[in-house]
Amino acid sequence: MFTDFFYLLRKKGVPVAVTEWISFIEALYNGYFQSSLNHLYYIGRAFLVKSEAFYDMFDEAFQEYFGGIKTDPVDLDKVLEWLENPVHKLPKMSPEEMAEFQQKLEEFKKEHDMEELMKQFRERLKEQKERHDGGGKWIGTGGTSPFGAYGYHPGGIRVGGESWMQSASKVAEERRFKNYRNDIILDVRQTKMALKKLRELKREGSEEELDIDQTIEKTAKEGGEIELVFNKSRENSVRLILLMDTGGSMWPYSELCERLFSAATQMEHFKEFKYYFFHNCIYQDVYEDISNYKRVPTEKLFSNFHSGYKVVFVGDARMAYSELFDVNGIIDYYSTNDKPGLEWLMKIKQHFPHSVWLNPTHKNYWGHYTVDTISKVFPMFELTLDGLKDAVKSLISRPKPMGQIQS
Amino acid sequence: MATTTQGYQGSDNYIASKPLMEIVNVSVALGKPLVIKGEPGTGKTLLAHSIAGALNKKLIIWNIKSTTKAKDGLYVYDTVQRLNDARFKDKDISDIRQYIKLGRLGQAFTSDEQLILLIDEIDKADVEFPNDLLNELDEMSFHIPELDEEVRAKHRPVVIITSNSEKELPDAFLRRCIFHYIEFPDQEMMERIVKVHYPDIENKLMREAIKKFYWIREVEGLRKKPSTSELIDWIKVLALGGISIDKISSEIPFLGALLKTEQDTGRFVRLSNAQGGGGFRKRF
Numbered sequence: 018m019f020t021d022f023f024y025l026l027r028k029k030g031v032p033v034a035v036t037e038w039i040s041f042i043e044a045l046y047n048g049y050f051q052s053s054l055n056h057l058y059y060i061g062r063a064f065l066v067k068s069e070a071f072y073d074m075f076d077e078a079f080q081e082y083f084g085g086i087k088t089d090p091v092d093l094d095k096v097l098e099w100l101e102n103p104v105h106k107l108p109k110m111s112p113e114e115m116a117e118f119q120q121k122l123e124e125f126k127k128e129h130d131m132e133e134l135m136k137q138f139r140e141r142l143k144e145q146k147e148r149h150d151g152g153g154k155w156i157g158t159g160g161t162s163p164f165g166a167y168g169y170h171p172g173g174i175r176v177g178g179e180s181w182m183q184s185a186s187k188v189a190e191e192r193r194f195k196n197y198r199n200d201i202i203l204d205v206r207q208t209k210m211a212l213k214k215l216r217e218l219k220r221e222g223s224e225e226e227l228d229i230d231q232t233i234e235k236t237a238k239e240g241g242e243i244e245l246v247f248n249k250s251r252e253n254s255v256r257l258i259l260l261m262d263t264g265g266s267m268w269p270y271s272e273l274c275e276r277l278f279s280a281a282t283q284m285e286h287f288k289e290f291k292y293y294f295f296h297n298c299i300y301q302d303v304y305e306d307i308s309n310y311k312r313v314p315t316e317k318l319f320s321n322f323h324s325g326y327k328v329v330f331v332g333d334a335r336m337a338y339s340e341l342f343d344v345n346g347i348i349d350y351y352s353t354n355d356k357p358g359l360e361w362l363m364k365i366k367q368h369f370p371h372s373v374w375l376n377p378t379h380k381n382y383w384g385h386y387t388v389d390t391i392s393k394v395f396p397m398f399e400l401t402l403d404g405l406k407d408a409v410k411s412l413i414s415r416p417k418p419m420g421q422i423q424s
Numbered sequence: 425m426a427t428t429t430q431g432y433q434g435s436d437n438y439i440a441s442k443p444l445m446e447i448v449n450v451s452v453a454l455g456k457p458l459v460i461k462g463e464p465g466t467g468k469t470l471l472a473h474s475i476a477g478a479l480n481k482k483l484i485i486w487n488i489k490s491t492t493k494a495k496d497g498l499y500v501y502d503t504v505q506r507l508n509d510a511r512f513k514d515k516d517i518s519d520i521r522q523y524i525k526l527g528r529l530g531q532a533f534t535s536d537e538q539l540i541l542l543i544d545e546i547d548k549a550d551v552e553f554p555n556d557l558l559n560e561l562d563e564m565s566f567h568i569p570e571l572d573e574e575v576r577a578k579h580r581p582v583v584i585i586t587s588n589s590e591k592e593l594p595d596a597f598l599r600r601c602i603f604h605y606i607e608f609p610d611q612e613m614m615e616r617i618v619k620v621h622y623p624d625i626e627n628k629l630m631r632e633a634i635k636k637f638y639w640i641r642e643v644e645g646l647r648k649k650p651s652t653s654e655l656i657d658w659i660k661v662l663a664l665g666g667i668s669i670d671k672i673s674s675e676i677p678f679l680g681a682l683l684k685t686e687q688d689t690g691r692f693v694r695l696s697n698a699q700g701g702g703g704f705r706k707r708f
Contacts, residue, residue: 032595034595034599036599037599040454040456044450044454049450049453055443056446059443059446059447060443060446060447060450063447063450063451063602063603063604064602066603067459067593067595067598067599067601067603068461068592068598068603068605069461069605072605227504229503229504232504232507233503233507236507241510241511242511243507243508243511
């Protein structure tokens with residue numbers, strides 16, 4: 018039964034495993050979906066999709082697969098019922114009542130033109146919405162969902178929120194979960210999550226953890242005289258230096274970079290965290306504070322920080338040829354550089370082997386000679402959540418040597 | 425057979441969306457753990473309380489901390505106590521059983537009735553933590569080597585797991601669970617939630633406050649968006665302060681209850697002034 022849907026989900030990038038698909042099919046056969054598209058959408062999603070990051074892809078697949086089913090019988094009933102019953106009650110119906118309702122419905126349909134009815138419905142809905150905003154009754158949801166988002170449950174129990182009466186394909190069509198996709202956005206919290214993986218646990222600090230094995234061994238050696246042994250607790254020993262490009266071409270990405278920056282500064286996760294700025298490329302100085310041009314000699318980084326520090330560059334790596342390869346190629350009119358930028362970058366890589374470059378531009382635009390050259394010095398990753406994760410992975414694994422550079 | 429129209433249907437003090445209710449019922453029926461994710465303040469933890477109340481079952485809460493180990497949930501063998509007792513020789517220490525203390529999971533397994541087990545904020549623990557529980561949650565049993573005994577669940581507990589997505593949960597673990605992401609409530613839903621907290625609140629005041637709340641949430645670049653609990657607090661302050669509705673619509677009194685950091689307040693004021701909001705400067 019719809020195995021195509023399984024492959025479609027996988028094609029769209031939802032990592033559905035076979036075991037999940039089987040549980041889903043089992044649930045389907047056991048009648049948990051009550052042959053309703055709504056159930057299929059919500060409960061199916063609960064079985065098949067295990068992160069909100071994939072909800073949007075699920076929506077896409079669902080829309081493609083089930084989108085053709087425009088008339089959802091469940092919804093149509095409710096629409097008509099709503100028309101009959103403006104107070105918006107949804108009483109539970111017995112079969113007799115249902116039959117009566119069906120009959121009424123038929124009569125109703127005979128008397129009214131369906132198209133006219135839908136038009137009326139939309140108008141009434143519009144009216145309702147205005148009334149709601151004006152502070153009257155609250156019927157129908159404001160905003161996007163055309164069929165109203167909730168109904169009362171007979172037991173006086175509250176139901177609501179995620180649009181149930183709205184057809185599932187409509188929900189899928191709205192694609193409300195677009196913003197949760199990993200490959201698009203990068204918010205501060207997610208960035209923190211990704212950066213959290215950047216850790217190397219070492220025992221440091223005061224001794225406060227009881228080491229049971231050692232205690233037993235020592236005690237046994239002492240012939241039963243208890244000897245408690247304490248250990249230092251484990252702490253993250255990662256020391257991080259962030260070097261951020263504030264050059265003109267970085268302007269469009271300033272907010273993105275700001276998010277990364279605030280995530281890193283807010284975290285208190287690292288043993289040590291330092292940050293410096295630069296314009297386009299690094300030469301003999303970096304800036305501690307870009308607003309008042311407070312400089313720090315780049316050499317100082319080498320003398321102050323040992324090679325265990327991890328270095329993360331953030332920049333588009335896009336600059337004029339001369340800025341990277343030439344003496345005095347520096348973009349700042351009043352400055353000179355006696356060593357080309359590339360030489361400085363290579364020096365940094367040699368001193369800090371654990372270093373990566375995060376590029377806020379899309380990979381498709383990396384085909385530029387300076388980007389290409391720099392990506393040979395530092396492993397380069399996109400500044401997206403996925404890219405950041407890969408960068409973190411690269412930082413904690415054994416560093417890669419530099420590639421061959423031709424100039 | 426599925427009887428999804430019965431079973432869990434929300435409770436008086438908790439508003440569950442229809443899809444969520446159905447998902448809870450399916451997970452109870454299938455005996456699969458339910459993983460709930462969502463922004464802070466979307467009622468993840470409360471859900472378990474509500475289910476316990478609605479199904480009239482006892483709730484056991486296992487609060488996860490960064491130091492929690494999977495084994496802590498099964499049982500703890502208090503070796504230090506035994507060592508201590510051995511030293512003073514005033515107790516019979518030959519029975520290890522008295523030093524084995526069951527953890528939350530162990531308690532849920534050995535209970536004579538079916539329980540609701542809430543594993544709260546599972547993402548706080550080590551990345552490997554959920555994987556260490558795979559077998560226990562799958563088989564609903566574990567082995568105590570010290571006693572050479574098998575603890576098997578008399579009644580499969582209903583397992584609700586919440587996560588704030590601080591860490592991602594391992595795939596192998598998620599594959600065995602049912603997953604639901606609670607969306608941030610929309611305005612209508614929020615009205616109901618507020619009503620649950622303050623049944624007597626004036627409708628107009630509540631609506632105006634909620635409108636403003638959503639407006640603030642939409643301001644770009646806030647470090648921490650105000651969540652439901654902040655709104656609830658804010659409305660309380662507004663009501664206690666006797667703030668008039670006009671005032672709420674023209675300025676934002678007690679903004680501090682909604683935005684908790686200086687940067688956010690600054691950013692908000694800057695942006696709202698830039699948008700010609702004019703009136704916000706007066707009072708914070």
